[in-house]
Amino acid sequence: MSTRIAFLKGHGTENDFVIVPDPENAVDLPPAAVAALCDRRAGIGGDGLLHVVRSAAHPEAAEMAAEAEWFMDYRNGDGSVAEMCGNGVRVFAHYLQRAGHVAEGDITVATRAGVKRVHLAKNGDVTVGMGKAVLPEGDVTVSVGEHSWPARNVNMGNPHAVAFVDDLGQAGNLFTPPPVTPTSAYPDGVNVEFVVDRGPRHVALRVHERGSGETRSCGTGACAVAVAAARRDGADPAVTGTLTTYTVDVPGGRLVITERPDGGIEMTGPAVIVAEGEIDAEWLAAVRL
Numbered sequence: 001m002s003t004r005i006a007f008l009k010g011h012g013t014e015n016d017f018v019i020v021p022d023p024e025n026a027v028d029l030p031p032a033a034v035a036a037l038c039d040r041r042a043g044i045g046g047d048g049l050l051h052v053v054r055s056a057a058h059p060e061a062a063e064m065a066a067e068a069e070w071f072m073d074y075r076n077g078d079g080s081v082a083e084m085c086g087n088g089v090r091v092f093a094h095y096l097q098r099a100g101h102v103a104e105g106d107i108t109v110a111t112r113a114g115v116k117r118v119h120l121a122k123n124g125d126v127t128v129g130m131g132k133a134v135l136p137e138g139d140v141t142v143s144v145g146e147h148s149w150p151a152r153n154v155n156m157g158n159p160h161a162v163a164f165v166d167d168l169g170q171a172g173n174l175f176t177p178p179p180v181t182p183t184s185a186y187p188d189g190v191n192v193e194f195v196v197d198r199g200p201r202h203v204a205l206r207v208h209e210r211g212s213g214e215t216r217s218c219g220t221g222a223c224a225v226a227v228a229a230a231r232r233d234g235a236d237p238a239v240t241g242t243l244t245t246y247t248v249d250v251p252g253g254r255l256v257i258t259e260r261p262d263g264g265i266e267m268t269g270p271a272v273i274v275a276e277g278e279i280d281a282e283w284l285a286a287v288r289l
Contacts, residue, residue, distance in 0.1 A: 005278060005281055006020070006277075007278065008021070008273055011252070011272055018037045018049045024054065024057050033079070034077075035078050050095070052096075071110040091272075094272070133259075134154070149165060156265075159190045163194055168194055193206070193225050195225050203246060223257050225246075226246040227265070238262075243260055245258045
């Protein structure tokens, strides 16, 4: 492995990521190394890590290589593997364009939740085809202290529990995962969104992301919230035959979520690269131990 390991730092609505370009999948990134890189005091700092690998070079993505050249090997801030990150896909695609791997327009990105279609617009916004939401049956409850709320179980390639509350302050500090019952509904953990209304088809959220704590934004969470809000409001594009669009405010900015009659969901928002440099290879080797 080279002693010079490049990295970049980027964010999508302030959901921030360490980006490690590694086309041939040559950089060893065990959970301890990822957690160290994402540490905001002792590392670079980020809610997660975007490992940029050619699909053909990664065993989890090789079968998608014919459809998508690049694989987003996404890791949570604690080093655990995640299926998908909506803000991460936008930043990942923006990086590919910045690095000259792709051009403005339509591209594809492989993820553990399948191939995602992405549009890079002239104004810098990035639109991601997030796939369809799955709405598992069964009652789910979210609790914070003495308060509890019914929640909507929404799966966007990763699991979400969406609770509508009167005030976002009711979510508490979100340092630790809010209890969700029954635990059997989410055997691998869950992202929890607390949501308030801001106006017609306009909501705001706070989120606890599993493996990362409270983050400034969550793309899949914004999609889950838009779907949950639409169903609460009696809007189902599959029934009405018309697009349903919600504006979703997150602590780090604003996302626009559209659900089509065929169930496909699109998320549009910004992506920013703020810095680039090199990781000290000796330090990285030490934190792998």
